[in-house]
Amino acid sequence: MIITTNPMGWQWLMVLVLVTALFNPAWAGGGHDSHDDHDEHSEEPALVYTHYSNNAELFVEFPPLVVNQPSTFVAHFTRLKDFKPMTSGVLDIHLRRDGKTAARFRVKAPARTGIFLPVVTAKHAGTYQLILEVRDGDFHSTHDLGEVTVFASKDEATVNQETVEGEIGYLKEQQWVNPFAIVKAEMRALRPSVPGFATVSAPSDGYAVVRAPSDGYFSAETLVNAGQIVTASQSLGSLIPRLGEGADIGHLLVAQERAKSQLQLVQADVKRLKALYEQGAIPQKRLLEARQVLEVAKVELQTAQSRIQQRAGQKGTAAAGIALRAPIAGEVVSATARPGAFVRAGEALFTLAVTDRRWLEVAVPERFGDRIRHTSGAWINHDGRTRILDASHGAEVVRISQQVEPTNRTVSVAIEYPLQTGAKDSGPSLLGARLSAHVYVDKPKALLAIPVSAIIDDGGQPTVYVQTEGESFARRTVTLGLRDGNLVEVVAGVAPGEWVVSKGAYYIKLASTGGDAIGHGHAH
CATH class of the missing domain: 2.60.40.1930 (Macroglobulin (MG2) domain)
Structure with missing residues (x-):
């Protein structure tokens, strides 16, 4: 027994014990322990x-x-x-x-x-x-x-x-308890692509900005906040136009009383003319003209009352003013309006976007401009997963620009894709998000391919591990070619039909450093 008072010595001893337990079947509880029969x-x-x-x-x-x-x-x-x-x-x-x-x-x-x-x-x-x-x-x-x-x-x-290739032993009991998967290297259809930089936006027909129609004060009985879902034509609040200069409360009260008096006179006139019309004493046109005057009088009274409410700050001002309504159904992406706040004409108060679709607008360097003319879609990495955006996944190319943007010397492609609530492979939904993308530029080619997850970096070299027998693996340095989403072409290093570790390759790499503790045989 070795006794040490060095704290670092204890730490290294614990690391040694853990590593031995991982790779020594007898310690780790895995491996092939002896069967009595x-x-x-x-x-x-x-x-x-x-x-x-x-x-x-x-x-x-x-x-x-x-x-x-x-x-x-x-x-x-x-x-x-x-x-x-x-x-x-x-x-x-x-x-x-x-x-x-x-x-x-x-x-x-x-x-x-x-x-x-x-x-x-x-x-x-x-x-x-x-x-x-x-x-x-x-x-x-x-x-x-x-x-x-x-x-x-x-x-x-x-x-x-015959003795099979495979200098690395990794037992079934280790494969079963650690992340592990294999896949056969075979010919697959891969599409060439070019790199670009993408921005997530709302579709042009699924995006709206509600702006203030004039200078005034925003009012709302129920405040609409970002994140809420609204229906088309739903009320978002109202804008009470700013009063003219010199419009004090006294003048407003006089205007209100004058409007009330005028409304009462017009109502009485309409009642009198209606009786005369029913007796046949006057033509219908006379009655209709009186009713139009009545409607104007009502509006004048409502305007006078709203001005008083605005100036006096009385309850119920939300019903007054110019109604602001949602032009589309969707989610409120941003809401800057606050009750009682003064806003200028043209100021953005609410931004709305549909919840079932997004656009991916990809800026591609101009040297690839001619190649994107017939693109079928793109692939991106999102939340640690690769997402294919093409017709087979419900996406559609909606715009291909053939004009170079002079500032950053790029051409653009817009791809519309569906948002699937709760789906693992749903594309990004956050408006304005930026990420790298690859735009498809040609038809598929049959190439020998394996999953990208099978590749690990070993000393700067792309490396895979091939399962040559159930518990034997061989390390291969590979030459890679075209990449298409989750798949990558293998130019050299792996033959068709070989089984490649597509999940848990790093565990095989660790096992390759475990020496005799991993073993090649079995002590059944």
Whole structure:
């Protein structure tokens, strides 16, 4: 035991313990600890297979098959939908000859999470087709491992498998508890793009600014604030025009009384003329003219009353003045008006925008101007995710500028896209937000591609980790080409059909520095 009084020494000791626990299966609780029914085979050579179906990965190890000798299969099953181990299910192992099942061996549950331990005891020597089939409710996966030999005696048993590439060991138990996923490198349709700088804006037909129609005082019974949703024509408040110079309260009271008196006279005149019209004494035109005068008198009285309310500050002034209404339905993006505040003609009081759409206006350097003429959309990085904005994702190119903006020497593209409330892949909604973008400039090309998430920077070199066997990985330095959203072209370093770590590659990198603690074999 080493005893130290150096505090930094204790910190480094704790780091050493944590690193050892991460990569040493016996310490971390992962790895292949000894199975009682398989200890006697731990030093023997084993056949190793890794096989993929549409929904599962099988990684299995077992000693060569010998007549009347039990051979324990250590079968690891991983669900490809989430790369988690199977926790239940029934496993059947079939030995087939001439298209018929010569022997079948079954276990009804995994011995532990993800691992089935069926024992196969063949009765007759020969060559058989080896098939493993696992079921768990609606889940079904079949793995045809090809031909396998059942030897007549243990002395004849041999393992004739080529050594696979893969100097890094990373056990299934580690893959299951850490972030992990693999994807097959294959030909995919990638579109060339050019870089640009984007700004989020509201659509031209889904954006409105409500301005003061004249100098005056803003009034509202219910204050409308930013963030509220309004309907078209909804009242936002009213503007009480500023009174003329010298309009004191006395003059306003006199004007109000005069308007009341005039209204009473006109109302009496209309009542009298209506009776005469009904008797046939006067033509209808005379009555209609009197009613028009009555409407004018009402407006004059209302104006006089609103002026008094404005000057005296009486309750109810919100109903007076010029009504301000929302020209569109949507969200109030900004609201600068405050009750009682004086505003100038033309001053912006409210800004409104629709809530279901946005525009991405991308400024592209002029040297790419000719290439964006037939663009189909763009891709962006938003909130740590890549978002594709094209027709297949509900977006539409609405404007392509063919004139260079003289200040920053750019041309612009506008793309309209839908906003999906609560959706993970919804585009940015914050008006005025700025972010980098890539505008598509050509038709798709079939290229060998892998996810961008598979690439890590290792000493300045783009690097991936290829799964060469269930628990073996190879480090590859790659040459990258065209990028399209989440996918990137691999020019060199990976072959079609190889399985590349697309999630958790950094854990494989850490495992590559773990030395013998990671190991290549298994102490089952």
